[in-house]
Amino acid sequence: MKVLQYFENPGLISRSGIGHAQRLQQEELSYTDIVLDTSPFSKDYDLIDVNTYGPKSLAMVAKARLQNRKVVYHAHSTYEDFRNSFIGSNFLSKPFKKHLIKAYRQADLIITPTPYAKSLLRSYGLKQPIVPISNGVRVSSYRRNKSKIIKFRQFLNLKENDKRKIIISVGLYFQRKGIMDFVELARRNPEHLFVWFGYTDLRIIPKKIRETVKKDHPDNCVFAGYITGDVLQGAYSGADLFLYPSYEETEGIVVLEALASSQKVLVRDIPVYNDWLHDGFDCYKASNLDEFDKRLNEILAGKVKNVSKAGHEVALKRDVSLIGPQLKKAYEEALSLPSQESR
Structure with a gap:
């Protein structure tokens, strides 16, 4: 054919x-x-x-x-x-x-x-x-790799004694992606480091989001830009949580990449995930800002079951x-x- x-x-x-x-x-x-x-x-x-x-x-x-x-x-x-x-x-x-x-x-x-x-x-x-x-998803590319994690931390200029928990997300600078919620969660949790990977031409996004990306965000929130390869793969496995507060997706390739990395995953509870992701079994879900705040701190503190292994199985099937x-x-x-x- x-x-x-x-x-x-x-x-x-x-x-x-x-x-x-x-x-x-x-x-x-x-x-x-x-x-x-x-x-x-x-x-x-x-x-x-x-x-x-x-x-x-x-x-x-x-x-x-x-x-x-x-x-x-x-x-x-x-x-x-x-x-x-x-x-x-x-x-x-x-x-x-x-x-x-x-x-x-x-x-x-x-x-x-x-x-x-x-x-x-x-x-x-x-x-x-x-x-x-x-x-x-190419699962083999997202296996935990120490050298990639080192490249990720070097990219962020993180010192060895920096013990902050790292929460990452990947996406365009769109309201739909939940970028404003991501920034607000960083503001609520100054003890953690929040890193957003991805980029959109600032000229085509609404003023509120443009100003948020440029300056109206807390110091513990980093907009790292469009990054691929070892640094991003190292981020997936080297971070402490993948947070994806998107309001609408047809699937979410970056969610698959996080699952393939055996990363802990927290997503918004929206219909697209109903058939293949299950709260408390292979990921965690939240419906609003307060739930995201509560869930991410429970996950980071080890107060809930680590379901990353089951999440990895989801990626293997894809x-x-x-x-x-x-x-x-x-x-x-x-x-x-x-x-x-x-x-």
Whole structure:
């Protein structure tokens, strides 16, 4: 089977979750016998897997239709997770939803990361097969590694006698990601160090968040910027807690990375996790700021059970080596479907 994987403007999305998903998909498919092509000029393929929603993506779909090729859409985005992000996102969210529906309707089959995301897409009136397949995680990269932890601590200029507990999070500077709650928790817990990894152009985010990132945060809250590789992997395993207060996700790749690191994980109690993360068994959950404050201090003080081993098992089930065959199966299903015209 020959699959054309299409991501529009890969340079612009490289630091986003969709850009991360692009790299993961390519690795996952290496565990199959699928011949993967990424050239937008390719004419020799059986199926196109489209991951973005711009005009070039729609043009690629139209071209595939003219060539009688099957179309799979990877639904990374929803109306719900578009809101509360950059300036004007809420104003644009309804037109964006209409645009997403128009794009997704062109697909023979849709792949989305979780059953929750599937339920959202069904609520949009989409009728074609929708297959939940995790974005996956390369578990081997997140094994505890002393040298990576040292690089992480050196990056933060932490001295050996600095015994503060370290709480990390990873994400864009979006309200939806819970960034303001993260800062408030740092303010409430000055004895701990809170580190936020990730970056968004400050010109496109609301003023309140922009000012928070630039100056209106306590000294024990660090905005480390966009970091990858050994430093970030060392942070996942070298920190004392991964805190992810996001209000809306289609999955949360960074949560998988934290679980793969055998890190203690505290997330917001939102529907996306209902089917695969369980409070007190493989992670901990909180619903509001006071609960987050209480939970994180219980976890750091060892007053609750350490469930990181069970969390690691969750990540193992979503290793890249297991996701590739699932993608192949979905592609085979798409190829077996009758053409849209005959449905």
